[in-house]
Amino acid sequence: MKIVVQRVKRASVTVNGEIIGKIGHGLLLLAGIHADDTDEQLEWCCNKIMKLRIFNDQEGLMNRSVQDVNxxxxxxxxxxxxxxxxxxxxxxxxxxxxxxxxxxxYERMIEIFRQRTDLNVESGVFGAMMDVELVNDGPVTLIIKKEAQ
Structure with missing residues (x-):
């Protein structure tokens, strides 16, 4: 599994001219699923992303997670x-x-974030041609990878 994590001020995804997912301050996740991926890789990536400290604290240091900043x-x-x-x-x-x-x-990933956080979780449409717009915050962009063992 490979996920590009972007800290954003706002982001949206549009399909056929209609905005189907839109967020404010938070994370845009571009998720690639490998042919050998299992629940193990999915769980690891979701846990890592929820705890990833890439948001600034009061001193301007990246010490807060997406959950910490709501x-x-x-x-x-x-x-x-x-x-x-x-x-x-x-x-x-x-x-x-x-x-x-x-x-x-992919659907399970969305479900995990919705079940394990109180955060607003939006999504694109699997397999659709999508227009993704974002305002990158920082910019802060990371790649989370978890390959099958």
């Missing part, structure tokens, strides 16, 4: 995170989970 979370599926560009000029996506395997993991 932030919001926007989760967007992005299989292209597993694009392989080592050969040629067209990425290959054989490492990305096929849609029938990836979608339940």
């Amino acid at each position: 932030g919001e979370i926007l989760v967007v599926s992005q299989f292209t995170l597993y694009g392989d560009t080592r050969k040629g000029t067209r990425p290959g996506f054989t490492d990305a989970a096929p849609p029938e395997a990836a979608e339940p993991i």
Whole structure:
């Protein structure tokens, strides 16, 4: 599993001209599901993200989590995170989970955040063409990775 975590001032996702997910201050998560991913990788990533201290405290140091600042979370599926560009000029996506395997993991990720926090959790539409807009805060952008053992 590979997740790009962006601390944002605001973010939204639009499908067919309609905003379907919108947050204020919080985290935009671009989630790529690997073909070998299991609940183990999902749990690890969700726990890491919920506890990740990337928000400023009163001294301006990154000591607070999204939960500590009562932030919001926007989760967007992005299989292209597993694009392989080592050969040629067209990425290959054989490492990305096929849609029938990836979608339940993506939906479970959203469910985990909603069940384990009191935060507003929004999402994109799995497999849809989406326009994602954001105002990056910092910018602070990290990549969380957890590969199958």
